[in-house]
Amino acid sequence: MTVVVTICLSILALAVVLVLLRLILGPSVPDRVVALDMLAQIIVAGIALGLVVTRKDTYLAVLVAVSLLSFVGTVTVARFVERRGS
Amino acid sequence: MRTVLDVVSAVMLLVGVLLYLVAALGLVRLPDVFSRMHAATKASTLGLALVLLGAMLRVEQAGDAVRLGLVIAFTFLTAPVGAHMLGRAAYRSGVGGIEDLAVDELKDPDGPDPDGVERAGPGTDSDTDTDDQSGATHERGQRP
Numbered sequence: 662m663t664v665v666v667t668i669c670l671s672i673l674a675l676a677v678v679l680v681l682l683r684l685i686l687g688p689s690v691p692d693r694v695v696a697l698d699m700l701a702q703i704i705v706a707g708i709a710l711g712l713v714v715t716r717k718d719t720y721l722a723v724l725v726a727v728s729l730l731s732f733v734g735t736v737t738v739a740r741f742v743e744r745r746g747s
Numbered sequence: 748m749r750t751v752l753d754v755v756s757a758v759m760l761l762v763g764v765l766l767y768l769v770a771a772l773g774l775v776r777l778p779d780v781f782s783r784m785h786a787a788t789k790a791s792t793l794g795l796a797l798v799l800l801g802a803m804l805r806v807e808q809a810g811d812a813v814r815l816g817l818v819i820a821f822t823f824l825t826a827p828v829g830a831h832m833l834g835r836a837a838y839r840s841g842v843g844g845i846e847d848l849a850v851d852e853l854k855d856p857d858g859p860d861p862d863g864v865e866r867a868g869p870g871t872d873s874d875t876d877t878d879d880q881s882g883a884t885h886e887r888g889q890r891p
Contacts (some may be wrong), residue, residue: 662807663780665757669764675773676764676790683774683783689857691780699774699787700830702795704823705818709802710858713760730819732825736832742835 666710673703673710682736701731756804763797768789779847780837784830791826795819 680703684696705728713718766789773786799819803812838845838853845851 662753662757664790665760669760671887672764676767679768679771680776684752689780689837691833691840691842692757692783694784694833695780695787696774697834700772702787703790705795705860706764706767706798707817709798710760712803713756713805718806718808718811721811724818725814725821727878728822735829739829739832739836741790743832745840 666714669710670707671741673707677703690738690742694735694742697738698731698735700710701734705731752804756801756838759797759804763794763801764796766887771796780842781848784834788826788830792823795822799875 671722677700680696680699684693684700687693705724708720708724708727712724748891751831770786770788770790774783777783777786790814803815805813806812
C-alpha cells in the first residue's frame with residue numbers, strides 16, 4: 662500500500678505543478694480562483710492519502726476543515742470579483 | 748478479504764489521482780475560464796469521490812468511514828454552488844473571453860439578436876396581452 666500511495670503522491674505533485682503554472686500564468690482573477698480551488702482539492706486528496714497510510718483519525722478532522730474552507734474561500738472571492746467587475 | 752479490499756482501494760486511489768492529473772492538464776491547456784472550470788470539476792467531484800472511497804475501504808472504525816462519506820456528500824453539495832457563483836462572477840465581470848463563445852444564452856434580449864426565433868414566442872409581446880390570459884404565458888416572456 663505504501664508503494665501505491667507513493668505513486669499517487671507523485672502524480673499529485675505533478676498536478677500541483679500544472680495547477681501552479683495556471684495560477685501564475687492565469688490572465689484573469691477567475692482563472693486564478695479556479696486554480697486555487699483545484700489546489701485545495703488536491704490538498705484534500707493528499708490528506709486522504711495520508712489517512713490511507715497511517716490510519717490515524719486525526720487526519721479526518723483536517724479533511725473536513727479543509728474541504729469546508731475551500732468552499733468558503735471560493736465563494737468569497739467570487740463575490741468579490743462580481744462586485745468589483747463591470 | 749483484507750487483500751481484496753486493499754486491491755480495490757489501491758485501484759480507486761490510482762484512478763482518482765489520475766483524474767486529478769487530467770484535470771490539471773485541462774486547467775493548463777484549455778482556452779478560457781469556463782472550459783477550465785469544466786476541467787477542474789472532474790477532479791473536484793469524481794476524483795475526490797474515488798480517492799475518499801478508496802480511503803474509506805482502509806479505515807478501521809465505521810465512524811471514520813461515515814465521516815469520509817460526509818465529506819463526499821458535502822463536496823457534492825458545495826462544488827456546484829461554488830462553480831455557479833464563480834461562473835456568474837466571471838461572466839458579469841466580462842473577463843471570461845465572452846466574445847469568443849460560440850453560444851451566449853445570457854446575451855441582452857433587448858439588444859440585436861440574430862437568432863432570436865425561439866424567444867419571439869407568445870408572451871414576448873407582453874404589451875398586447877389581455878388580462879384574461881393565464882399567468883403562465885405572461886410570466887414566460889419576462890426575463891429575470
